Amino acid sequence: NAGVTQTPKFQVLKTGQSMTLQCAQDMNHNSMYWYRQDPGMGLRLIYYSASEGTTDKGEVPNGYNVSRLNKREFSLRLESAAPSQTSVYFCASSESVQGEAFFGQGTRLTVV
Amino acid sequence: QKEVEQNSGPLSVPEGAIASLNCTYSDRVSQSFFWYRQYSGKSPELIMSIYSNGDKEDGRFTAQLNKASQYVSLLIRDSQPSDSATYLCAVRGYSSASKIIFGSGTRLSIRP
Numbered sequence: 008n009a010g011v012t013q014t015p016k017f018q019v020l021k022t023g024q025s026m027t028l029q030c031a032q033d034m035n036h037n038s039m040y041w042y043r044q045d046p047g048m049g050l051r052l053i054y055y056s057a058s059e060g061t062t063d064k065g066e067v068p069n070g071y072n073v074s075r076l077n078k079r080e081f082s083l084r085l086e087s088a089a090p091s092q093t094s095v096y097f098c099a100s101s102e103s104v105q106g107e108a109f110f111g112q113g114t115r116l117t118v119v
Numbered sequence: 120q121k122e123v124e125q126n127s128g129p130l131s132v133p134e135g136a137i138a139s140l141n142c143t144y145s146d147r148v149s150q151s152f153f154w155y156r157q158y159s160g161k162s163p164e165l166i167m168s169i170y171s172n173g174d175k176e177d178g179r180f181t182a183q184l185n186k187a188s189q190y191v192s193l194l195i196r197d198s199q200p201s202d203s204a205t206y207l208c209a210v211r212g213y214s215s216a217s218k219i220i221f222g223s224g225t226r227l228s229i230r231p
Contacts, residue, residue: 038217047127049207049223050163057217065218097162101219105151105170105211108219110162 009033011111013098019117020088028083028114030098038101039081040108041065041073043094050097056081057104088118122146123210125222133230138195140225142208145189151211152184154193156204157224163207167193198229 014029032039037058042050042065052065054073062073070092072084081100085092095115099108123144132138140154151170155163167182169175169191175182181194191210195202208222 040219042221047223049125050209050221052218052220055218063218066220099219101217104217107151107153107165107168108209110164112162 011098011100011109013096013111013114015114016112017115019119020085021119022089024088025084025086026088027085028096028098028116029080030082030111031080032098032100032109033079034100034102034109035078036100036102036109037078038104038108039075040099040101041071041081041083042097042099043067043092044097044113045094053083053096090118092116093118121222122220123208123222125206125208125225127223128226129228130225131228131230132198134198134200136198138198138202138227138229140193140195140206140208140227142191142193142210142222143189144191144208144210146210146212147186147189149186149189149210149212152182152191153209153211153219154180154182154191155207155209155221157207158204166206195227200229200231203227203229 040055041053056075059078098111101108157163169182183192205224
């Protein structure tokens with residue numbers, strides 16, 4: 008039972024490079040989320056997808072795009088990475104519009 | 120005003136004592152409330168969820184919700200060194216029910 012799986016676990020990018028963070032869940036959950044976590048800042052919501060085919064902006068969407076590829080997969084893309092996007096990125100999913108979110112193991116991204 | 124606010128701490132509590140963690144939220148019609156624990160370098164894990172006014176107990180943990188005051192708290196009884204972690208409060212709204220917003224977290228340290 009894998010739960011929420013993120014790839015890669017670690018990544019170093021140069022300023023201006025692009026990359027896509029992958030997330031997949033095997034719990035048949037409807038909703039999926041991308042958060043970033045910086046020291047002392049808690050988790051800040053970047054984008055979320057309430058259900059397959061929908062995506063919405065969260066608290067800090069600038070510089071990111073997302074794709075809900077199907078019910079299982081939700082990817083986060085950085086088109087032109089900036090040092091300010093150095094962070095730990097967490098993907099999460101939840102079954103319903105009331106339930107809790109379950110988290111992946113995180114991706115530690117460094118932009119130099 | 121942040122949607123979900125917590126004292127960042129650190130909160131230092133002697134072993135065996137009660138640790139009290141607090142959280143306030145701004146969306147008056149929020150529906151679901153969660154407490155997560157996060158160890159350094161790890162993903163957040165759910166401790167408690169609460170949906171109705173009052174207290175909810177699970178082992179050494181008690182969550183308290185007061186919707187009129189827009190306040191949710193977590194009490195940890197008989198605190199153990201293994202409880203040392205960052206505790207994150209999360210709130211799911213009503214108008215955008217799929218969105219889950221986190222506070223910045225409170226760092227708890229249990230001293231032997």
